[in-house]
Amino acid sequence: MxxxxxxxxxxxxxxxxxxxxxxxxxxxxxxxxxxxxxxxxxxxxxxxxxxxxxxxxxxxxxxxxxxxxxxxxxxxxxxxxxxxxxxxxxxxxxxxxxxxxxxxxxxxxxxxxxxxxxxxxxxxxxxxxxxxxxxAIPLIRPLRESLAGDKINRVMGIVNGTTNFILDKMDSTGAGYQEALDEATALGYAEADPTADVEAFDAAAKAAILAGIAFHTRVRLDDVYREGMTEVTAADFASAKGMGCTIKLLAICERAADGGSVTARVHPAMIPLTHPLASVRGAYNAVFVESEAAGQLMFYGPGAGxxxxxxxxxxxxxxxxxxxxxGATGPGDSAYAQLPVSPMGEVVTRYHISLDVADKPGVLAQVATVFAEHGVSIDTVRQSGKDGEASLVVVTHRASDASLAGTVEALRGLDTVRGVSSIMRVEGE
Amino acid sequence: MxxxxxxxxxxxxxxxxxxxxxxxxxxxxxxxxxxxxxxxxxxxxxxxxxxxxxxxxxxxxxxxxxxxxxxxxxxxxxxxxxxxxxxxxxxxxxxxxxxxxxxxxxxxxxxxxxxxxxxxxxxxxxxxxxxxxxxAIPLIRPLRESLAGDKINRVMGIVNGTTNFILDKMDSTGAGYQEALDEATALGYAEADPTADVEAFDAAAKAAILAGIAFHTRVRLDDVYREGMTEVTAADFASAKGMGCTIKLLAICERAADGGSVTARVHPAMIPLTHPLASVRGAYNAVFVESEAAGQLMFYGPGAGxxxxxxxxxxxxxxxxxxxxxGATGPGDSAYAQLPVSPMGEVVTRYHISLDVADKPGVLAQVATVFAEHGVSIDTVRQSGKDGEASLVVVTHRASDASLAGTVEALRGLDTVRGVSSIMRVEGE
The missing domain is CATH 3.40.50.720 (NAD(P)-binding Rossmann-like Domain)
Structure with missing residues (x-):
């Protein structure tokens, strides 16, 4: 020595x-x-x-x-x-x-x-x-080295402890966003200015890094679609529970089915309670990896501190x-695959949409027509209402984000739709 | 290139x-x-x-x-x-x-x-x-490399998919061991001769490897205490449920509190349903690692195939x-710590003991005296009985395996104890 x-x-x-x-x-x-x-x-x-x-x-x-x-x-x-x-x-x-x-x-x-x-x-x-x-979670080394002989198709993770603490608190106590944020701040889990966390800038940076390593390609921060979690409500959690789901802020990096492009995004999403990520509590982080040969892996641990x-x-x-x-160097940057990063509009997933509608005959038919015209297939619809007002909860089959956006815009143009109260992606199925 | x-x-x-x-x-x-x-x-x-x-x-x-x-x-x-x-x-x-x-x-x-x-x-x-x-779970590289700057104190894992499939089946259906084994065999999860899996030879080999890497010391297969899972019964699962637990075959590698020795063992154990390892289903594997700086980490994925x-x-x-x-070599064997491996008797954990006893006054006092004489502190006792027969379930505080073994031997010598129907360690608290 x-x-x-x-x-x-x-x-x-x-x-x-x-x-x-x-x-x-x-x-x-x-x-x-x-x-x-x-x-x-x-x-x-x-x-x-x-x-x-x-x-x-x-x-x-x-x-x-x-x-x-x-x-x-x-x-x-x-x-x-x-x-x-x-x-x-x-x-x-x-x-x-x-x-x-x-x-x-x-x-x-x-x-x-x-x-x-x-x-x-x-x-x-x-x-x-x-x-x-x-x-602390060993993640970059396993992705870069342990899985170097495999083909990673998806990385989906909870990579920000502050927001997971807030969402977990909302889930377990029924608190609203502000109340849960206040508690996170009081306990030191959130900074005085929580913007980087709650607006998902922090998670987006991590998604860019993970996507680049997982797919051996270049993914810039600007390539990552980013949506914060400040608008998640107690009502969203109630809807999620009704579907056997909870809500997490997820960083999702995916290879397109044809292998020719990738996407990277960060946004709140509903995931089934049976998914391993659903049980990640408090300020813990976890990253779920799907690869061709290894199958489903998960890495769990403290994400900060x-x-x-x-x-x-x-x-x-x-x-x-x-x-x-x-006298050697370890495995460094690997971006040989040079895959294009597709925009958010090309991401394909499922959606949970809550609409406030007029409580009169024919509304559901109108709404369903709009979905059909945009090529978005409906999985389930739940309707409830009283006193001339009603709400409609639609869960779709898999559709592109662009088709969904077009659908929502058209729904907003309907006389019978008073408002679109929530749109949330559904992942992990 | x-x-x-x-x-x-x-x-x-x-x-x-x-x-x-x-x-x-x-x-x-x-x-x-x-x-x-x-x-x-x-x-x-x-x-x-x-x-x-x-x-x-x-x-x-x-x-x-x-x-x-x-x-x-x-x-x-x-x-x-x-x-x-x-x-x-x-x-x-x-x-x-x-x-x-x-x-x-x-x-x-x-x-x-x-x-x-x-x-x-x-x-x-x-x-x-x-x-x-x-x-497929990246484990050796994370332990050896990612945690090379940390001090690992415990590695506790489900490292055999066959036995986890059997135990998960017993847990979810109430089946007995033989019935669950038969299903595992029919589905190809268990081999025609399942001895290596169910008698924990396979898991013991993995425990030896993990302990050596985690603690930078030499742990031989013979150093690993091994207890198979063929005697786990549907009644054990019922008892576990009553305690908010399930039963897993665990490989546990621990550093002694004073840091001067290590232990490695494989046996069935009760763990709380809230522990991350409790929700590892089917033939999946998962390894929970506790280290000084990183805290609690878990690695999850398919253990075979x-x-x-x-x-x-x-x-x-x-x-x-x-x-x-x-022209280099990677990190290889690291056994510089040269820590002794303590025998099973020195392992300290909690125990769940089921006794068949005579249903008469004074039995509990007798039993409690035996525990006290061997320095094993009782956490809870549950007593139930009818027609002159009774059962007593004792859950202990932390005690050494040697003390517990002495206690059980003495209990067997009591006239009022008809039999010790089950002894199971309780981990993960």
């Missing part, structure tokens, strides 16, 4: 970074044995150097992250700052100065993954980012250090 | 081997792109050459496996024969002749993993065996081929 330590620069020392530093210290012997050489924390770049950081030698702390990655003796840069800049420039600079990079930065990877991977390849270094998707995310970062750190010692 | 293909020798062409060969042909372009070079099936060793094998060039088929692995131009040997010999000698010979090895052989790995790993290291080659545990197992084999094949091309 070599005794010269591998030098690690840590960029960012917040919830995740401080856990990474702590475990590097407390579990140094295990890391040494597993890597084949000791690892040394060579510097920690922070914004506020005055903040007390338990267990971190103050002499290692710097505010000059650029100087740290340019030192020239750094073997691995661990980037847990988040956001696009300065993370992007720091990672690129790290490669230029001979370091491999471990990142937890989903936003950056989703936006600039291709360029960063190209920089890694140019300099013969690794770019690993298991922590960027679904926190300092220690879980640090576990993923450190797993990558061990791999990257082993590669450095062996 | 290099154009000289990597040559693969396939040993065994049964359910798994024929799927491996099929996918290597049908997905050749994907494998080439993911590896960085084409892979060529250079030979297939079988026992019965006359059997028609669709899609396999008859010129590749041989009955002389030894000559095939000795050819000298083989880059990777895929061993899907199973059993100890000739697999062991063939794998050793493969290393000696410069090949890396992908194996699905749990029995051999559990028995001789250390020697085989040593042979791989000696010759600078890889030994991969994702398919040996839990079929030709195509799922082939998926795992091919994932390994891609990794091993990439390593060959890069």
């Amino acid at each position: 070599r005794t010269r330590p591998l030098k690690v620069a840590l960029l960012g020392c917040g919830v995740v970074g401080s856990e990474v530093a702590r475990i590097m210290t407390t579990h140094a012997d295990d890391l040494t044995a597993r890597i084949g050489a000791p690892v040394e924390l060579a510097g920690v770049a922070v914004r506020r150097p005055s903040k007390v950081r338990a267990g971190i030698d103050p002499a290692l702390v710097t505010t000059d992250a650029t100087a740290l990655v340019k030192r020239g003796d750094i073997d691995v840069v661990v980037e847990v700052i988040g956001g696009i800049e300065p993370a992007r420039t720091l990672i690129t600079t790290a490669f230029e100065h001979g370091a491999s990079v471990v990142s937890a930065n989903k936003a950056l990877l989703a936006q600039d993954g291709a360029a960063l991977h190209a920089a890694a390849v140019e300099h013969g270094r690794d770019l690993y980012y298991e922590a960027a998707v679904a926190g 300092g220690a879980p995310t640090a576990s993923a970062v450190l797993g990558d750190l061990v791999a990257v250090c082993r590669n450095r010692l062996g | 290099r154009t000289r293909p990597l040559k693969v020798a396939l040993l065994g062409c049964g359910v798994v081997g024929s799927e491996v060969a099929r996918i290597m042909t049908t997905h050749a372009d994907d494998l080439t792109a993911r590896i960085g070079a084409p892979v060529e099936l250079a030979g297939v060793a079988v026992r019965r050459p006359s059997k028609v094998r669709a899609g396999i060039d008859p010129a590749l088929v041989t009955t002389d496996a030894t000559a095939l692995v000795k050819r000298g131009d083989i880059d990777v040997v895929v061993e899907v024969i199973g059993g100890i010999e000739p697999a062991r000698t063939l794998i050793t010979t493969a290393f000696e002749h410069g090949a890396s090895v992908v194996s699905a052989n749990k029995a051999l790995l559990a028995q001789d993993g250390a020697a085989l790993h040593a042979a791989a290291v000696e010759h600078g080659r890889d030994l991969y065996y994702e398919a040996a545990v839990a079929g 030709g195509a799922p197992t082939a998926s795992a084999v091919l994932g390994d094949l891609v990794a091993v081929c990439r390593n060959r091309l890069g």
Whole structure:
């Protein structure tokens, strides 16, 4: 075993970074044995150097992250700052100065993954980012490596713990969105500004990364259809229950039936209670994978938090250090398939539509005609009403999103339809 | 990309081997792109050459496996024969002749993993065996690589599909063991001689492999406590239901609380219906992992079958081929921790004990005294009886297996105890 330590620069020392530093210290012997050489924390770049950081030698702390990655003796840069800049420039600079990079930065990877991977390849270094998707759950490595001999057809996951906590709370207590969000905020599951979570920006970034890895193709953040979950109501949950379903915010990456294109989308959806994803509670994440040979797999665990995310970062750190010692690089970007990403209109799924309609004869016939004219086949209709008002719940067979959108637009034009109160996709069947 | 293909020798062409060969042909372009070079099936060793094998060039088929692995131009040997010999000698010979090895052989790995790993290291080659545990579920790679920076404290899994099918059937229909086994046999889930499955030899081999990888130590098959599931009764399931539990055959690998030793065991156990493993149905497998930083993770999927197992084999094949091309080897055996494996008597868990007792005053006091004398604390007792006979169901707090065994022996010596009708461990709380 070599005794010269591998030098690690840590960029960012917040919830995740401080856990990474702590475990590097407390579990140094295990890391040494597993890597084949000791690892040394060579510097920690922070914004506020005055903040007390338990267990971190103050002499290692710097505010000059650029100087740290340019030192020239750094073997691995661990980037847990988040956001696009300065993370992007720091990672690129790290490669230029001979370091491999471990990142937890989903936003950056989703936006600039291709360029960063190209920089890694140019300099013969690794770019690993298991922590960027679904926190501690081993997911990127299994998709990229364990399933490298298989053909993945669908990845469907709960990849945002905040929104799963909120939806689970609404499901179990009957609370409305705002009430459940308030509780999530009070308990620290939601940030003061929850936009990135509840509007599904976070999940969309993860969907872009997952789709790219699963299908060996390039999927950009802009390619991902995104719909937040702020408009999910207690009434939607009641409807879902009536169908033996619950509602989850799902990231869904699919290969088209003909194999010639892919889609990636994030939106709330009803799924049957019998589906393995339906029982994912609280802030947990889970990703359901369907592949040609392996069949149905699921990966489950905590999707966020300092220690879980640090576990993923450190797993990558061990791999990257082993590669450095062996003079090799791990499996990197794989986008050879070059499949086009189809727009949301071409996605085919089922729909649950609630309509407020006039309670008079012939309304159902009118509504059914509109569905038929747009080629959307109806599975079931439930009608209930009183005092001249009625509601109609239609569940369709599989149809394209474009056909459904056309149907809804036409329904809105009917005199007898007072409003379309909810449209929700139905998945997992 | 290099154009000289990597040559693969396939040993065994049964359910798994024929799927491996099929996918290597049908997905050749994907494998080439993911590896960085084409892979060529250079030979297939079988026992019965006359059997028609669709899609396999008859010129590749041989009955002389030894000559095939000795050819000298083989880059990777895929061993899907199973059993100890000739697999062991063939794998050793493969290393000696410069090949890396992908194996699905749990029995051999559990028995001789250390020697085989040593042979791989000696010759600078890889030994991969994702398919040996839990079929298609990516498990060995996540444990060995994704969690390489974490400390795993417990691995608890359903790792045998046949017995899970039988137990699930007993749970859902109220059937007895024999009836459920008969159905499993009729449906092809159980073999004509189901001993390896129902007596938990299969699961014990997997537990040995998992414990070794999880705790970075050596765990031999003989170190694993093994108890089959042939004595689980419909009455046990009724008792489990009364406690909000079901019964699963679990492989449990644990690090002692003080970290200084480990245990590995396989036996039927009650687990709460709320535990993620409780909802694993049919012939599916799932493994629940608890680690210090990541927390609770679960991996779920098909545990057997030709195509799922082939998926795992091919994932390994891609990794091993990439390593060959890069002149590197992947992470191999890691047994540096050298932890002792404690005997079953030192395992600490909870117990559910059913006693047939005389229905007279003072019996409960007598029984409770025996538990107290052996240091086993009682959680709950339920008593029911009629016509001079009564039954007593005792659920204990956590106690050592040795204390419980002593308690049961003493109970059997009581005049008032007619019999101990069932003892089952309670896990997952």
